Amino acid sequence: MVKIFEDYKEVYERVKKGVNKTPVMTSRTLNSLVGDAKVYIKCENFQRTGSFKFRGAWNALNCLTDEKKNRGIIAHSSGNHAQAVALAATSLGIKAIIVMPENAPKVKKEATNRYGAEIVISGNDPLDREKLADELVQDKGYTLVHPHDNKNVYLGAGTAAYELIKEVGQLDMLLVPVGGGGLLSGSSIAAKGLCPDIKIIAVEPKNADDAFRSFYDKQLYPSINPQTIADGLRTSLGKNTFKVILEKVDKIITVTEDQIVDAMQFYWERMKLVVEPSGAVSLAGLLYNDEISPWTKGAKIGVIISGGNIDLSEFFTLIRKKLPKN
Amino acid sequence: MVKIFEDYKEVYERVKKGVNKTPVMTSRTLNSLVGDAKVYIKCENFQRTGSFKFRGAWNALNCLTDEKKNRGIIAHSSGNHAQAVALAATSLGIKAIIVMPENAPKVKKEATNRYGAEIVISGNDPLDREKLADELVQDKGYTLVHPHDNKNVYLGAGTAAYELIKEVGQLDMLLVPVGGGGLLSGSSIAAKGLCPDIKIIAVEPKNADDAFRSFYDKQLYPSINPQTIADGLRTSLGKNTFKVILEKVDKIITVTEDQIVDAMQFYWERMKLVVEPSGAVSLAGLLYNDEISPWTKGAKIGVIISGGNIDLSEFFTLIRKKLPKN
Numbered sequence: 096m097v098k099i100f101e102d103y104k105e106v107y108e109r110v111k112k113g114v115n116k117t118p119v120m121t122s123r124t125l126n127s128l129v130g131d132a133k134v135y136i137k138c139e140n141f142q143r144t145g146s147f148k149f150r151g152a153w154n155a156l157n158c159l160t161d162e163k164k165n166r167g168i169i170a171h172s173s174g175n176h177a178q179a180v181a182l183a184a185t186s187l188g189i190k191a192i193i194v195m196p197e198n199a200p201k202v203k204k205e206a207t208n209r210y211g212a213e214i215v216i217s218g219n220d221p222l223d224r225e226k227l228a229d230e231l232v233q234d235k236g237y238t239l240v241h242p243h244d245n246k247n248v249y250l251g252a253g254t255a256a257y258e259l260i261k262e263v264g265q266l267d268m269l270l271v272p273v274g275g276g277g278l279l280s281g282s283s284i285a286a287k288g289l290c291p292d293i294k295i296i297a298v299e300p301k302n303a304d305d306a307f308r309s310f311y312d313k314q315l316y317p318s319i320n321p322q323t324i325a326d327g328l329r330t331s332l333g334k335n336t337f338k339v340i341l342e343k344v345d346k347i348i349t350v351t352e353d354q355i356v357d358a359m360q361f362y363w364e365r366m367k368l369v370v371e372p373s374g375a376v377s378l379a380g381l382l383y384n385d386e387i388s389p390w391t392k393g394a395k396i397g398v399i400i401s402g403g404n405i406d407l408s409e410f411f412t413l414i415r416k417k418l419p420k421n
Numbered sequence: 422m423v424k425i426f427e428d429y430k431e432v433y434e435r436v437k438k439g440v441n442k443t444p445v446m447t448s449r450t451l452n453s454l455v456g457d458a459k460v461y462i463k464c465e466n467f468q469r470t471g472s473f474k475f476r477g478a479w480n481a482l483n484c485l486t487d488e489k490k491n492r493g494i495i496a497h498s499s500g501n502h503a504q505a506v507a508l509a510a511t512s513l514g515i516k517a518i519i520v521m522p523e524n525a526p527k528v529k530k531e532a533t534n535r536y537g538a539e540i541v542i543s544g545n546d547p548l549d550r551e552k553l554a555d556e557l558v559q560d561k562g563y564t565l566v567h568p569h570d571n572k573n574v575y576l577g578a579g580t581a582a583y584e585l586i587k588e589v590g591q592l593d594m595l596l597v598p599v600g601g602g603g604l605l606s607g608s609s610i611a612a613k614g615l616c617p618d619i620k621i622i623a624v625e626p627k628n629a630d631d632a633f634r635s636f637y638d639k640q641l642y643p644s645i646n647p648q649t650i651a652d653g654l655r656t657s658l659g660k661n662t663f664k665v666i667l668e669k670v671d672k673i674i675t676v677t678e679d680q681i682v683d684a685m686q687f688y689w690e691r692m693k694l695v696v697e698p699s700g701a702v703s704l705a706g707l708l709y710n711d712e713i714s715p716w717t718k719g720a721k722i723g724v725i726i727s728g729g730n731i732d733l734s735e736f737f738t739l740i741r742k743k744l745p746k747n
Contacts, residue, residue, distance in 0.1 A: 138693075140693040322746075324743075324745065351747045356737065356740055359737075359740075360733065364695075366467075367464075367729035368695065369690075370693075403693035407690055409739065411682065414650075418682065419678055421628060421679070
């Protein structure tokens with residue numbers, strides 16, 4: 096894997112031309128809650144399109160040959176990857192098709208549309224999406240941009256960790272949410288390359304613990320209809336991301352649904368950050384999982400927020416109902 | 422007023438030892454909405470205690486004589502000033518009494534308590550608070566720290582604008598919310614000192630337009646029971662802040678309740694920033710008031726978010742109700 100790390104500077108040079116350098120936030124209260132640690136929060140909720148996914152999409156599209164760029168690309172997603180691919184493609188003048196399920200939230204369809212992609216509607220089963228995308232790849236020659244199990248996508252995602260460590264220096268520990276494993280595998284490669292002694296801790300909802308079980312059994316289990324508020328972490332690991340994770344990750348821990356919301360509330364109320372449930376999972380692990388608390392005292396700890404895309408329409412409807420008349 | 426500006430560097434040197442240097446955020450979407458302007462958002466929601474008020478409290482307490490520090494200080498507030506004074510006093514080892522009305526929200530009492538102040542409960546009428554505070558000043562020799570009509574408080578508040586301009590350079594326009602006028606008067610002095618040609622635009626809820634009317638009639642009108650969601654902007658201007666405002670401010674514009682919520686929603690959804698209604702008023706002015714739109718094209722514009730303290734308990738109760746079981 097040394098070769099992969101040596102490539103990282105090159106990856107970052109390519110990525111930084113398009114992505115936001117996101118801020119690193121700190122909180123005195125948080126530091127004191129975690130054994131006088133120094134906690135550095137990498138805020139990918141401030142990334143373009145509202146999640147780290149833009150890093151991977153940008154990197155992967157830039158790595159395509161001109162011929163593939165000219166033919167156009169395709170992605171299937173009902174979430175953050177859709178918006179990321181749509182905007183990256185538009186910015187680079189590449190035609191983008193996004194396959195979305197019929198029941199995808201209107202707000203996500205609108206955002207994908209706003210970023211300039213063409214939406215193709217599939218059936219609601221995840222397999223319907225993949226099948227339709229595969230057919231369009233066959234028929235039209237589009238290139239599929241997988242949400243995580245693609246080396247250029249996950250290396251791009253990992254520039255979040257690369258950028259964090261370049262800014263704040265050596266870290267003792269890095270906590271990363273895990274769903275499909277793109278952010279986790281890229282971040283592990285980047286972080287272990289820069290800080291060989293760092294502990295990489297993946298955090299997963301207990302209700303979607305396929306990565307946890309796969310990691311400790313060393314056998315890839317699929318995620319089957321998991322019930323978690325962390326909608327970005329419901330997917331299965333990829334074959335490629337799983338290999339990287341087995342090699343680079345030190346521990347996978349799980350958190351309950353309540354802990355995810357508690358961490359989210361800490362971000363919103365105490366740090367004034369809009370973070371989506373999936374994005375708050377890494378902090379939930381740091382705050383509430385006893386397995387890692389022996390390691391935190393006085394440590395320098397990185398925590399990645401993966402994104403901030405959450406539907407706020409219900410909340411704002413409530414606020415508007417109570418407004419005084421003008 | 423030149424003398425006051427010359428002091429500003431000194432004010433900032435004192436303030437920066439205690440306050441957070443808050444981030445400046447930008448948004449490509451926002452820039453394109455405002456005639457290809459460059460908009461720089463100064464995020465005082467990330468200030469300690471969640472609002473710009475900490476700047477003024479820190480500056481004022483540091484300017485007290487040792488004798489006054491030893492006797493202790495008092496403030497009356499049900500909002501952001503209470504928390505700011507409480508934390509500044511605790512950090513400096515000064516005893517702090519905060520007079521709060523009986524009906525102040527529990528969450529605000531708790532926060533003030535957490536920051537280490539002693540709370541004294543008054544009646545619910547604003548005059549009750551002031552009367553009780555005055556009595557304690559007489560009886561105990563405490564020094565009153567007024568929320569805005571105190572030179573060291575408003576000069577401290579203005580370091581938000583000073584810091585913004587020092588970071589991003591000359592600005593053509595600065596938009597600031599106005600309630601009691603502390604943030605506005607300090608920011609005007611700092612900004613006009615650094616950029617003599619800058620236009621200072623104060624923004625006020627239409628439903629609490631006492632500053633608007635006072636400014637154009639050149640006569641100080643009190644704010645009488647205004648009905649606005651922007652709870653931080655319900656107070657009257659001070660005598661001293663009004664004088665500065667008459668001299669330094671170029672225009673006061675008003676925004677409707679709906680416009681305030683629309684701007685807030687833009688911050689939350691598009692910029693992932695938790696901003697309270699009062700804090701979103703300046704952006705509402707930029708986005709929705711036709712009077713200033715002729716000036717925005719291609720301009721460099723500063724917008725101050727005053728704070729991010731909003732009660733989210735109802736929102737999180739909603740979220741928790743829908744959680745899957747673990």
